[in-house]
Amino acid sequence: MVEATIFVSLAVLAVLAIESRVLRLSVIYLGIFSLLISFLYLYYNAPDVAIAEAVMASGLTTLLFLTALKRYRVYRICFTNEAFQTVTDRYIVEGTRRGALLHEIEQFCIARELEPQIVCTPESLDAVSRRGRYDLIIRQEGDELRIYGDGQNYLVDELEVLLILHYHDLNVRFVRTGESSDRVDESADGTTGEQAS
Template sequence: MFELILFGIMIVLAFLAIETNILRKAVVFLGIFSLVTSFVYLYNNAPDVAIAEAVIGSALVTLLYLTALRRYKVYNICFTNEEFGTVVDRNIIEGTRRGQLLRDIENICLNRELEPQIVYTPDPLESVKARGIYDLIIRQEKDSITVYGHRDNYFVDELEMFLILRYKDLECSFVRFGDDGDDDEEQIA
């Protein structure tokens, strides 16, 4: 009974660590995998191996993987939606159409060897822009989506092409802003 639960957890986590696209998720999964593995070694009467696994698995392997991940550039995406008073799981996971949209953007980022990091916030656009740490700001109002990107960022052009081809019926517009703060807008039906 007890070991069956542990084996189940181990198999599920190992499978997820291979299957996921986002590498920092895989690091977390592998951390838990090594925790459970260490206990399974202990359960099968190998405490010496368990000590080695505890030290290596929880500290050293995480550090190694994270150091290897530094090669990937982080692409910081902010998703704001002023309709929601609070950001709860339901809003993040479901949404109207944006679940699929965000997943597509993530996949494009991963193809370009960029590591997407999505932050959700209900703040108005001005305060988000004022923070100045995001590469891409996506703003949703009901069914229309506005994407704000920096003018020098070549990746935004690529994203624009993709979104026009993929979501023909979606009301989608792109705004470029520069360092001086002036916006030029191009509307796409």
């Protein structure tokens, strides 16, 4: 019984790790996968192998993947809506039209080999832009969506064309911000580095 459960969950985790669109999630799934497989080794009376598997695959490989992800090109997107105290998952549910827009932006990033990272928050636009860590800020104000992007970034132009073609019913408006000097770049991520060169 224990065996069958572990085998089924191993298969599920493996498929999830391959099919997941966000790389960070794939890394987590692989970590759980290795932990389960090390438990299976323990179940088969091979504690030595179990320790090695738990340490190497679940610990070191996960850390190595996370280190590699740090160097990957991350595109940070922030979705703010000040009208609500809390932002629930309702805004990013795939069924709604706005969810479809976020989904489209995600696909846009994946097609350009960027790792999308979407943050939803009820904070005000000032608070978000003061933190200055986002490449794209989407703000919902009543029925209107405003998208703030860096004017220098050619990706924003492409995105604007795409969204105006497909989502003209959503009241999308693009606002270009100039060269923001208060940007804090903690890591060498690609999108901001590309504009400089």
